[in-house]
Amino acid sequence: xxxxxxxxxxxxxxxxxxxxxxxxxxxxxxxxxxxxxxxxxxxxxxxxxxxxxxxxxxxxxxxxxxxxxxxxxxxxxxxxxxxxxxxxxxxxxxxxxxxxxxxxxxxxxxxxxxxxxxxxxxxxxxxxxxxxxxxxxxxxxxxxxxxxxxxxxxxxxxxxxxxxxxxxxxxxxxxxxxxxxxxxxxxxxxxxxxxxxxxxxxxxxxxxxxxxxxxxxxxxxxxxxxxxxxxxxxxxxxxxxxxxxxxxxxxxxxxxxxxxxxxxxxxxxxxxxxxxxxxxxxxxxxxxxxxxxxxxxxxxxxxxxxxxxxxxxxxxxxxxxxxxxxxxxxxxxxxxxxxxxxxxxxxxxxxxxxxxxxxxxxxxxxxxxxxxxxxxxxxxxxxxxxxxxxxxxxxxxxxxxxxxxxxxxxxxxxxxxxxxxxxxxxxxxxxxxxxxxxxxxxxxxxxxxxxxxxxxxxxxxxxxxxxxxxxxxxxxxxxxxxxxxxxxxxxxxxxxxxxxxxxxxxxxxxxxxxxxxxxxxxxxxxxxxxxxxxxxxxxxxxxxxxxxxxxxxxxxxxxxxxxxxxxxxxxxxx
Amino acid sequence: xxxxxxxxxxxxxxxxxxxxxxxxxxxxxxxxxxxxxxxxxxxxxxxxxxxxxxxxxxxxxxxxxxxxxxxxxxxxxxxxxxxxxxxxxxxxxxxxxxxxxxxxxxxxxxxxxxxxxxxxxxxxxxxxxxxxxxxxxxxxxxxxxxxxxxxxxxxxxxxxxxxxxxxxxxxxxxxxxxxxxxxxxxxxxxxxxxxxxxxxxxxxxxxxxxx
Numbered sequence: 030x031x032x033x034x035x036x037x038x039x040x041x042x043x044x045x046x047x048x049x050x051x052x053x054x055x056x057x058x059x060x061x062x063x064x065x066x067x068x069x070x071x072x073x074x075x076x077x078x079x080x081x082x083x084x085x086x087x088x089x090x091x092x093x094x095x096x097x098x099x100x101x102x103x104x105x106x107x108x109x110x111x112x113x114x115x116x117x118x119x120x121x122x123x124x125x126x127x128x129x130x131x132x133x134x135x136x137x138x139x140x141x142x143x144x145x146x147x148x149x150x151x152x153x154x155x156x157x158x159x160x161x162x163x164x165x166x167x168x169x170x171x172x173x174x175x176x177x178x179x180x181x182x183x184x185x186x187x188x189x190x191x192x193x194x195x196x197x198x199x200x201x202x203x204x205x206x207x208x209x210x211x212x213x214x215x216x217x218x219x220x221x222x223x224x225x226x227x228x229x230x231x232x233x234x235x236x237x238x239x240x241x242x243x244x245x246x247x248x249x250x251x252x253x254x255x256x257x258x259x260x261x262x263x264x265x266x267x268x269x270x271x272x273x274x275x276x277x278x279x280x281x282x283x284x285x286x287x288x289x290x291x292x293x294x295x296x297x298x299x300x301x302x303x304x305x306x307x308x309x310x311x312x313x314x315x316x317x318x319x320x321x322x323x324x325x326x327x328x329x330x331x332x333x334x335x336x337x338x339x340x341x342x343x344x345x346x347x348x349x350x351x352x353x354x355x356x357x358x359x360x361x362x363x364x365x366x367x368x369x370x371x372x373x374x375x376x377x378x379x380x381x382x383x384x385x386x387x388x389x390x391x392x393x394x395x396x397x398x399x400x401x402x403x404x405x406x407x408x409x410x411x412x413x414x415x416x417x418x419x420x421x422x423x424x425x426x427x428x429x430x431x432x433x434x435x436x437x438x439x440x441x442x443x444x445x446x447x448x449x450x451x452x453x454x455x456x457x458x459x460x461x462x463x464x465x466x467x468x469x470x471x472x473x474x475x476x477x478x479x480x481x482x483x484x485x486x487x488x489x490x491x492x493x494x495x496x497x498x499x500x501x502x503x504x505x506x507x508x509x510x511x512x513x514x515x516x517x518x519x520x521x522x523x524x525x526x527x528x529x530x531x532x533x534x535x536x537x538x539x540x541x542x543x544x545x546x547x548x549x550x551x552x553x554x555x556x557x558x559x560x561x562x563x564x565x566x567x568x569x570x571x572x573x574x575x576x577x578x579x580x581x582x583x584x585x586x587x588x589x590x591x592x593x594x595x596x597x598x599x600x601x602x603x
Numbered sequence: 604x605x606x607x608x609x610x611x612x613x614x615x616x617x618x619x620x621x622x623x624x625x626x627x628x629x630x631x632x633x634x635x636x637x638x639x640x641x642x643x644x645x646x647x648x649x650x651x652x653x654x655x656x657x658x659x660x661x662x663x664x665x666x667x668x669x670x671x672x673x674x675x676x677x678x679x680x681x682x683x684x685x686x687x688x689x690x691x692x693x694x695x696x697x698x699x700x701x702x703x704x705x706x707x708x709x710x711x712x713x714x715x716x717x718x719x720x721x722x723x724x725x726x727x728x729x730x731x732x733x734x735x736x737x738x739x740x741x742x743x744x745x746x747x748x749x750x751x752x753x754x755x756x757x758x759x760x761x762x763x764x765x766x767x768x769x770x771x772x773x774x775x776x777x778x779x780x781x782x783x784x785x786x787x788x789x790x791x792x793x794x795x796x797x798x799x800x801x802x803x804x805x806x807x808x809x810x811x812x813x814x
Contacts (some may be wrong), residue, residue, distance in 0.1 A: 087789060090776035090809070094651050096697075097776070097812075098705040115813055220796030250793075266794040268811025393800035396791035397811040431806045432785065436771040437764055439749055442742065446681050446688070449771065450784055452806040 035076065036069075036297045038330055043069045043297070044598070045591075046319060046334035048304050048349065051151025053340035053567040053583045055286030056194065060591035061338075062295040066598075069332055070296065073303040073324055073341075074147035077124075077154065079283035083273025085120025093119050113532055114144045116155055120272040124154050133488045134476055141490035142531030143344060149300060151342065152534070153281040155271050158247045158399065159424075160200050161577035162191050162211040162585075166409040170464075171573050173411060174418050177372060177467030178543045180572045181553035184211065187585050190592075194584035197289070198280040199256055201264075201400075202245030209409040213581070217250045218243040219400050223392045224427040224455050229402075231516045239407045239512070244400040244424065247280035247581075259288050266396030279399070299332060301325055303483045306353040307337060307362055307563070315603075316362070316563045322483040336562045336594050336603060340587065343373075343536035343568035344473060348488055350540060350550075350565070351475050363540075363557040366547055370474050372467040372538040373492050374574040375530035377421075380502040382509035382523030383458035386427060393429060393452060401426035404459070406576045417500040421463035422576045423509060429455050457518060461505035464576045465530065466497055467538055492530055499527065535579055540569035555590040562603040566590045653777070657696030663703035664711050669718050670695055672733060676721070679738075679745055680770050686784045694773035701773070714769070717762050721745075724754055781808035 044066035047057040054070060061068040076082075090096045097118050104112050111117050111125040126145025135141050146152040165184045171177040188211075195214040203218040221229065221243060229241040248264040249256055256262075261277035261284055270279050277284035290296045301324035308318045308331065318333035339346040347370055353362035361369045401424050408420030430453030440448060471493070475486035506523040513521045543549025546558035555570050557563040566587040568579055597603045658670045665673060678690035689695075702711050725733040725744060733741060747753040749767070751760030774780040781787040785808040 089778075089781065089787065089789065091778040091781065095701060095705055096651070096772070098701070100704045101706075118812065120812065219794055222796045225796070263793065266791045267789070271812060390802075391800050393798050393804070394794065394796055395798045396788075396794035397807075397809070398794040398796075399811070428810060429800075429806065431808070431810070432771060432775045436768055441680055441745055441749055442682055443684050446684060446784075449775070450805050451802070452800060452804070 034291060034296060034298050036299055039069075039297070039332070041067070041069075041297075041333075043067045043332070043334040045069070045336050045338060045594075046071060046332055047338045047340055048319065049151060049340035049342065049345065049567070050149050050282055050287075050298070051146070051340065051342060051567075052153045052156070052282070052580050053587045054151065054338075055153060055282035055290070056584050056587040057338045057340050057566060057591055058296060059286040059290040060588050061595070062290040062293040064591070064595050065293075065295065066595065067295050068290070068297070069334060070290075070298045071302045071304060071319065071321065071332065072149050072151075072298060072300045074149065074301065075324075076298075076300045077149045077273075077283065079277070079287075080273075080275040083275060084123060085272040086269065086275060087267075088120055088272075095119060110142055111144060113142050114534070116157075116271040120269070121155065124148060124271070124273075130482055132479070132481060133490065134479065136489060136491035139491055139493050140529035140531070141492050142529065143488075143490070143536075144531070144534045149298070150282040150287075154273060154283070156534075156580055157578070158270065158279050158580075159403075159578040160195075160198075160202075160213065160245050160247045160581040161403075161405075162213055163187075163575050163577055163582055164209060164211045164409075166209055167573065167575035167577070170419060170575070171467065176418065177573050178541065178545070178548055181542050181544045181549075186553070187582075187589060190585040190589040191581065194581070194588055196253075197255065198247050198285055198581075198584065199249045199252065199261070200245060200581070201248050201250040203243050205240065205242055207240065207242075207405060209407070210405040210577070213245060215245075216248075216253075219246070219248075219250060219398050221402065222394050222427050224386045224389050224457065225402055227389075228386070228427070228457060228516045228518075232404075232512060235515050236407075236512060239404055241402055241404050244403045246400040248399060249278050259285065261285070264399065266398060268397030268399045270399055302330075302332075303485070304341065304349050305329075305483065305485055306349065307339075308333075309353065309355045309358070309362055309560070311355060311357055314560060316560055322485070324483075327483060336598060337564070338587075338590070338594075339563070339565045339569075340567045343539055343571075344488060346565050346567055346569045347473060347539040348475070348485070352485055358559070363550055363559045363563055365559050366549060368469075368541065368548060369550055370539050371469050371472045372541055372572075373471045373473055373490075374465040374467055374535075374537040374571070375492075376533035376535040376574060376576070376578075377463035377465055377494060377498045377502060377530070378460060378533055379494075379498075379526040379528050380421075380461035380463070380505035380509065380523070381458060382460075382506060382513055382521065383456060384513045384518030384521035386455035386457050386518055389455050392455075398426075406464075415504070417497045417504065418466060419464035419497075419501070420576060421461040421501060421505050423459045423461055423505070425457065425459040427455055427457040429453060457513065459509045459513065461502060461509070462533075462576055462578075463498060463501045463505065465574050466495060467541075467573055468495065471538075473539060494527075494530060499525075502526075535568070535574065537568040537571040537574050537579060540565045541572050542570050543572065554593040555586055556593070556597075561597070562594075564590050564594060651697055651700050653693035654696050655693065657693050657699070662696065662699035664715070665695075665699050665718075669715070670699065672718050672721065673698065675734060675741065676718075676745065676766070677770050677774075679742055680767055681774050687779050689770050689774040692774060692777045692779045694770055694777070697773040697777070698769050701769070710765075713762055714766055717759075717766055720759065721748070724748075728754065775808060
């Protein structure tokens with residue numbers, strides 16, 4: 030193994046450059062390195078070492094100055110956007126972007142919350158770890174109703190790559206043989222609580238087409254030998270994942286792909302390297318390398334490679350392409366189609382419902398499960414009567430009330446204290462995770478004048494949920510309420526909100542795949558139609574959002590694209 | 604970084620990381636996983652240190668007499684039983700610190716106004732400051748406040764519930780509240796969906812990082 034991994038300046042021409050070190054970048058680096066390719070991973074932020082830099086980990090509330098919260102002054106000055114993320118807190122704040130240095134704008138009348146994680150590992154440290162395959166109905170959706178373009182791939186193209194990444198990453202879940210949600214290679218699922226099992230049984234009777242299953246998640250419920258050999262052990266059910274996990278029990282770049290890549294001796298990492306743009310050679314029609322601005326001292330440097338994988342996150346990747354202009358590509362590299370930046374999507378979490386579960390007073394659970402239950406999208410077949418297109422999944426779970434949900438009750442003194450000491454009633458909640466249609470007008474673009482401190486044009490967002498998404502959330506609330514009532518819950522309440530996109534942190538689209546170079550940026554292997562040695566394999570490449578959490582598909586698309594690129598390199602086609 | 608060198612190789616601790624991983628893997632044999640956490644660079648958090656004399660000096664939001672009043676309210680809302688109560692773990696001092704650093708000016712004003720109202724109500728009703736009432740009278744007055752009855756309206760009741768929320772947060776996230784009054788397990792070892800629950804069992808102090 031190489032003793033030096035981190036580099037700053039080098040004249041080496043690498044086999045591959047991977048821009049980004051999150052879920053997609055980590056996979057790209059691992060797959061290239063394991064195929065014997067000298068690889069440079071470029072990360073705009075600082076190095077985060079596994080274990081050593083999880084500085085908030087395992088710190089109980091009373092050992093934190095502000096008991097999990099963050100000082101107003103720090104929030105106002107540096108995190109006024111990031112604070113909107115549910116996972117932002119004292120033990121995680123150092124993994125979120127500094128809003129002061131990362132400005133962006135939104136078109137008047139629109140809102141978009143852009144959550145950033147600019148460090149080695151990126152959002153793989155902060156993700157919620159829910160992992161689902163896309164299925165045939167998802168790949169067919171655009172073609173069927175004419176919104177967006179047809180995905181150039183189908184399940185058969187990506188199945189084996191899902192299996193490939195799942196075995197390495199470690200995905201817990203239950204085999205269900207559902208038509209609308211393909212199974213993964215599973216480690217055992219997390220257990221359900223008794224009330225969840227009871228609701229599952231009732232719904233199976235009343236809504237046989239809406240099965241309730243255990244959420245699938247990238248946690249080691251039972252590590253394989255491969256996982257243990259990487260220093261990863263069983264999930265301890267602390268549910269403090271976003272602070273970092275020294276057990277390596279959830280998939281992150283640090284726990285899983287980086288050790289595998291580093292082991293080959295083929296990996297270099299250039300941290301603190303903000304990619305300004307790609308270097309394009311018009312004569313050969315190839316990208317030769319990247320221009321980088323130093324994150325700290327703003328000096329410039331360049332890196333070179335035979336093939337370039339852009340894995341800088343959906344918005345980040347497209348920003349780099351847009352800022353790479355030349356005579357041939359005045360509107361952004363690889364953008365001969367003109368669709369770069371368009372068809373931006375997120376998921377819609379604007380509906381929830383909950384109720385009380387009677388009974389089960391002698392039941393409790395032990396540990397803090399880092400996952401919940403899932404009712405996969407039951408609207409996977411078209412139905413014009415529904416009044417809206419596509420569908421949603423329902424997540425949620427059961428818990429017993431503790432002090433925090435009982436504190437608002439009337440009462441004082443020993444009796445009140447005694448009540449709060451003990452577990453209260455069981456509650457069950459559902460929330461919707463809805464598909465967002467790919468629409469041309471939902472877009473990101475470079476601001477004509479405003480730049481960030483690295484001299485890179487800021488992003489302006491122009492994106493909003495449409496009437497279709499609004500109607501879908503209203504339906505989700507109605508259906509959730511009906512299902513909870515039918516399952517025997519009491520005090521059932523639900524509501525739909527109208528929150529803007531962004532906070533699902535499932536940004537997708539803007540450099541979409543497609544068969545037709547006139548209407549898409551990438552082909553079915555995430556390769557640029559225009560420039561053969563340029564690939565984008567993160568969420569930017571998506572044609573539709575489907576309802577599933579997208580990260581598992583980033584992994585599979587990336588591994589598949591590397592396999593393709595390596596063969597193309599060998600055949601001297603790129 | 605040194606710009607004179609064309610290829611600056613930043614040293615890494617790859618070797619020590621490898622050794623650590625090797626040690627880590629061997630440890631899986633016998634030692635409990637809990638011990639794996641000792642020795643990693645967990646931050647030495649600047650925790651708010653409970654101070655038994657918070658009421659002796661002015662705080663960041665409250666003056667001495669307001670702190671004394673808040674302490675008394677803490678002791679009535681969550682009193683000492685077989686475990687310490689909110690006043691004994693300096694919840695009043697914690698609230699002063701927390702309101703200053705993490706809450707809005709409006710929220711600070713709400714609590715200040717509420718403390719004033721407690722004293723004024725005591726004076727109007729019983730012609731004495733709250734601190735001079737008997738403990739029964741103090742309890743009764745706060746009970747009226749909590750239920751929005753007698754001289755208290757719904758808005759004032761809501762404000763009192765907000766203060767109770769601050770007291771509960773301070774108490775149940777304190778070491779005594781989480782580990783002695785409730786049950787806290789830093790490393791549960793895995794999730795079990797069904798374990799028996801008897802009526803007197805304390806509940807879990809937390810469901811994770813965010814709730």
